[in-house]
Amino acid sequence: MAVRTIAPDIYSVGAVDWELRLFDALIGTPQGTSYNAFLVIGQEKTALIDTVEPRFEEDLLKNLMRIGISSLDYIVINHAEQDHSGTLPLLLEMFPGATAVTNEKCKDLLVHLLQVPEHRIKTVKDGETLDLGGKTLEFMITPWVHWPETMITFEREQGVLFSCDLFGSHLATSELFVRDFTDVIGPAKRYYAEIMMPFAASVRGAMEKIADRDVRVIAPSHGPFYDDPSLIMDAYAEWSSDRVKNLVLLPYVSMHGSTRKMVSVFTDALIEGGVEVRPFDLTSSDLGEIAMTAVDAATIVIAAPTVLFGPHPAAFHAAYVLSALRPKTRYVSIIGSYGWGGKTVQNLTDTLSHIGAELIDPVYIRGYPKSEDLTALRNLADTIVKKHEGVITRP
Ligand SMILES: Cc1cc2nc3c(=O)[nH]c(=O)nc-3n(C[C@H](O)[C@H](O)[C@H](O)COP(=O)(O)O)c2cc1C
Numbered sequence: 111m112a113v114r115t116i117a118p119d120i121y122s123v124g125a126v127d128w129e130l131r132l133f134d135a136l137i138g139t140p141q142g143t144s145y146n147a148f149l150v151i152g153q154e155k156t157a158l159i160d161t162v163e164p165r166f167e168e169d170l171l172k173n174l175m176r177i178g179i180s181s182l183d184y185i186v187i188n189h190a191e192q193d194h195s196g197t198l199p200l201l202l203e204m205f206p207g208a209t210a211v212t213n214e215k216c217k218d219l220l221v222h223l224l225q226v227p228e229h230r231i232k233t234v235k236d237g238e239t240l241d242l243g244g245k246t247l248e249f250m251i252t253p254w255v256h257w258p259e260t261m262i263t264f265e266r267e268q269g270v271l272f273s274c275d276l277f278g279s280h281l282a283t284s285e286l287f288v289r290d291f292t293d294v295i296g297p298a299k300r301y302y303a304e305i306m307m308p309f310a311a312s313v314r315g316a317m318e319k320i321a322d323r324d325v326r327v328i329a330p331s332h333g334p335f336y337d338d339p340s341l342i343m344d345a346y347a348e349w350s351s352d353r354v355k356n357l358v359l360l361p362y363v364s365m366h367g368s369t370r371k372m373v374s375v376f377t378d379a380l381i382e383g384g385v386e387v388r389p390f391d392l393t394s395s396d397l398g399e400i401a402m403t404a405v406d407a408a409t410i411v412i413a414a415p416t417v418l419f420g421p422h423p424a425a426f427h428a429a430y431v432l433s434a435l436r437p438k439t440r441y442v443s444i445i446g447s448y449g450w451g452g453k454t455v456q457n458l459t460d461t462l463s464h465i466g467a468e469l470i471d472p473v474y475i476r477g478y479p480k481s482e483d484l485t486a487l488r489n490l491a492d493t494i495v496k497k498h499e500g501v502i503t504r505p
Contacts, residue, residue, distance in 0.1 A: 111144065113173045114286045116329060117268035119151040119245065123158070123173035124331075125166035128282045137304045138398045141297055142282030145193055146331045148272055149177060150265060152242025157184040157211070159247075159263055159272045160331055161197035170197060171204075182208040184232075184240065186247065188274040189260050190219035194331050202230050211240065213251050215259035239266075250319050252276065254312035256305055262316065269326030275305060276316055277342045279333030287337045294334060296402075298342060301332065302349050303401035308436045310350040317346060352438050354408040356502040358494060359439075360389040361400055361428040362413035368447035368478045369415050375484050376411070376445060379491030385498060392424040397431060404437040408498050410465070411490075412458055416448035420457045433464035440501050443490060444472035447479070470494065 114122045124147040133139045145162035147170055156179065162170045174182075182205040187195050190212075198220065202208060210231045212220065217233050220226040234240070236251040246266040253260065256275040263272040279297035288294050306313050328336040328343075336342050358380055364370035373389055380387045388403045404410065410432060414425030421429070425446075442462045444455055455474050462469070473490050475483040 111169060111173075113176050116148070116286070116327060116335065117270055120265065120268060120270055121149045121173075121177060122286065122329070122335075123147050123149050123170060123177070124160075125162050125169035126282045126284075127163070127166065130280075130282075133280060138396055139280040140396075140398075141280065143280040143332050144282055146329065148329060149174070149179065150242060150245055150247065152245040154243030155183040156181070157186055157240070157242055157247060158182055158201070159186045160188055160194045160274065161185065161201060163193040164196040164200075167197045167200055181205055184209055184211045186263055187212040187216055187220065188263055188272065188331070189257060190216050190223055191257060192223065194274065195220060195224060198226060199224055202226065213249070213259060213261050215253070216261065219257075219259050250316075252312065252316040252319065254309045255316045256309065262320070264320070264323055264325070269324045271320060271323070271325045271328050271339070272331075273328055274331045276313065276330065277328050277336070277346065278305070278330035281333040283334050285334050288334045288341060291341045295345060297333060298345060299349065299402050299405060300398045302346065303405050303435065304398060306350070307401070307405060308434065310436075310438065313346065313350045317343065317350070349405050354438055354440055354501055355386070355406040356384070356498050357386045357388065357403070357407040358409045358411055359400065359403045359407040360387055360411050360413060361392050361395070361425065362389060363392040363415070363422045363424045364413075365415055365417075365422070369413050369445070372445050372447065372473070372475070372479050372483070372487055373413050375479070376413075376487045376491055379488045380494065383491055383495035385491070385495055392428055397428070400428065400432070401435055404432055404435060404439060407437065407439055408501055409441040409443070409470075409494050410437070410439050410462070410467070411443045411445060412462070414444070414446045414454060414458065416446070416452040416454045419452035421446075421454045426457065426461065429458050429461040433461050436465060439465055439467045441470050441494065441497055442467045443470040443494075444474060445487065445490070447475055447477060449477065470497070
């Protein structure tokens with residue numbers, strides 16, 4: 111990515127990864143991503159804020175050359191994850207006068223993950239500042255806004271918040287600033303769902319911390335930047351709140367059609383009751399879409415047949431991932447079909463219990479659904495309709 115000016119003497123010097131389709135060997139990135147790094151040039155000192163994924167070190171080095179940087183005073187590391195810190199060892203080698211600046215917990219991780227020599231790291235505390243000459247960097251420690259050591263850096267004079275993973279999106283784009291939020295809200299929500307949702311309380315804490323700062327630009331470490339910070343801050347306020355929507359997330363899998371029939375009847379009953387429903391066939395669905403739906407859904411129902419005495423593995427995987435993401439979902443339930451016996455309901459109940467939602471009695475039947483089974487499914491839908499009346503926020 112070319113060098114771009116964010117504000118006077120504040121540059122974007124990172125890299126765009128147009129081709130990435132799987133991040134952390136874990137989450138889908140259908141629109142690629144970027145590894146954003148920033149150069150802040152003060153009258154006396156120069157600081158690089160974050161680095162890039164090591165595969166893109168050449169892009170970063172070329173950008174520094176283009177600006178004419180022959181020495182660096184500080185390399186601020188907001189987060190020890192390698193896609194932001196991975197080029198630090200090379201930079202410390204190339205710039206022997208540079209000092210890495212981070213917090214105590216991040217230092218510990220940098221020493222262990224990247225074998226950065228301790229004497230090259232200066233630690234800062236929450237609220238501490240670094241004066242570059244006409245540009246003041248303020249460090250705000252924001253634990254668990256992804257990892258335990260995460261922090262964010264605020265440039266006071268121009269009001270630029272280098273928010274690291276907070277407010278990020280996996281989106282490769284040639285746009286520097288978000289111009290049409292409808293293009294970005296999907297990737298930003300997907301990012302929130304997959305990275306931030308397990309830490310919603312910490313996200314709220316970080317947002318409270320920055321609330322009284324005069325933030326004019328938000329520059330996250332992935333995706334485009336915001337010169338209207340309210341766009342992403344309002345979205346985050348909603349996603350991280352405890353408000354839920356009149357929506358059922360229904361991931362399902364079926365081998366021979368019994369569970370599929372149940373899903374169909376149950377879906378219709380929910381729609382008739384005025385509840386929005388999003389069924390996802392787990393054999394062909396993107397887990398990111400499922401996670402995004404979980405951000406708002408008041409209820410999650412997993413639909414699965416029994417395979418080898420437990421849930422179909424695709425359903426177990428979905429239940430496991432959803433429980434790890436800890437959505438604000440209020441109710442969970444299970445529907446599905448078995449042939450002779452097993453522990454599917456117990457297994458899925460245990461897995462989903464980590465969400466901390468109320469379990470509504472499952473409808474787990476033998477074989478193809480009979481009329482009494484369909485009645486039980488309609489009753490389950492009615493129960494959900496009533497439960498939602500008490501918890502949803504009407505627009
Ligand atoms: C590979 C395989 C393994 C199965 N293992 C079990 C089992 O351990 N216990 C059981 O009760 N049924 C088992 N069944 C039967 C299914 O759970 C049963 O046919 C169910 O109705 C299938 O639902 P579906 O039509 O939604 O796929 C198994 C079926 C298959 C194909």
